[in-house]
Amino acid sequence: MTKIAIGLPSFNEEKNIASIILQLKKNYELILVCDDGSSDLTAAISEKMGAIVIKHKKNLGYGAAIRSLFLKAHELECDILVTFDSDGQHRVLDIETVVAPILKNDADIVIGSRFLGSIKGEIPSYRKFGMNTITNLVNANTEKKITDSQSGFRAYNKTVLEKIIPSESGMGVSTEILIKANKYKFRIIEVPITIHYEGDTSSQNALSHGTSVILSTMKFISIEHPLKFYGIPGIAFLVLGLFFIVWTLQEFTATGRIITNISLIATGSTIFGMILTMNSVLLYSLVSVVRERR
Known part of the structure; x- marks a missing residue:
């Protein structure tokens, strides 16, 4: 029963x-x-x-x-x-x-x-x-x-x-x-x-x-889902940072000036993207180790 x-x-x-x-x-x-x-x-x-x-x-x-x-x-x-x-x-x-x-x-x-x-x-x-x-x-x-x-x-x-x-x-x-x-x-x-x-x-x-x-x-x-949760936004910010880095370099090459706002966005997006991407890999590795030990 x-x-x-x-x-x-x-x-x-x-x-x-x-x-x-x-x-x-x-x-x-x-x-x-x-x-x-x-x-x-x-x-x-x-x-x-x-x-x-x-x-x-x-x-x-x-x-x-x-x-x-x-x-x-x-x-x-x-x-x-x-x-x-x-x-x-x-x-x-x-x-x-x-x-x-x-x-x-x-x-x-x-x-x-x-x-x-x-x-x-x-x-x-x-x-x-x-x-x-x-x-x-x-x-x-x-x-x-x-x-x-x-x-x-x-x-x-x-x-x-x-x-x-x-x-x-x-x-x-x-x-x-x-x-x-x-x-x-x-x-x-x-x-x-x-x-x-x-x-x-x-x-x-x-x-x-x-x-x-x-x-x-x-x-x-x-x-x-650490790779999805942190990794996808991390890659998106890295791509965004790369876009603004290229833009900054083009402006510097053409005018000899660095546009502050664009360069700050490039730097911030790249750093934030790297942090998210690294976190995704580290957390994924940590979770995998914990699960293997259960």
Whole structure:
């Protein structure tokens, strides 16, 4: 029998956690709750209702909670881990839809996409813009066509739990997992889900939230694809620098004068291009050595 665990990353969710666990218990026996340093009764309520509770002494972030759920599911030798938000936005009945492709061995990771299903309520335009920007950035570097890279409603099979250990503590963990999954060539598909969205439920400021996710995404892209991330811009700046060097030399030959602005652009572009190119080679070598030693 397939061992399915439902993982709930939770922070101060005493108002929602009881009803969610009660609904989950009707169909799923193994419920994991990561209490990420809550100051309310989230952990106590979860334990009383029969969930396995992982406690963080202080609030470490969404990514840290996902990491703890991954490690616990792996420790319990689960066949599938479903990550499910604790704020009441997701429908329990959609779990069957998210799990189905893994049970059929059609996928290793399944994402419940808000943009393929229906949204009850209105997502603010700035959040839609941020989600699309991050998703496009992920797609450009994984060659996937994902519609919702930030969805927390996902299912992972046993192989993924063995191979991927999230390290990002913040919201960037969602893209970290996708970038690492692409490295292992895991099969990723999306299925439609219905989400109940009521206002901005994020505990972070929208700007800081979006910025942190984008920076995190760029960090993992640079680690996984250093030659592409640093090398291509480096070569572009070297070509630009060469163009302005030739221009500077032509002007000096024709007039005997050095045009300061042009020469400064030539020097700056060349130096910056060399730095980026060298960084790409050094980081690629370093990452290769680290991977060989694993």
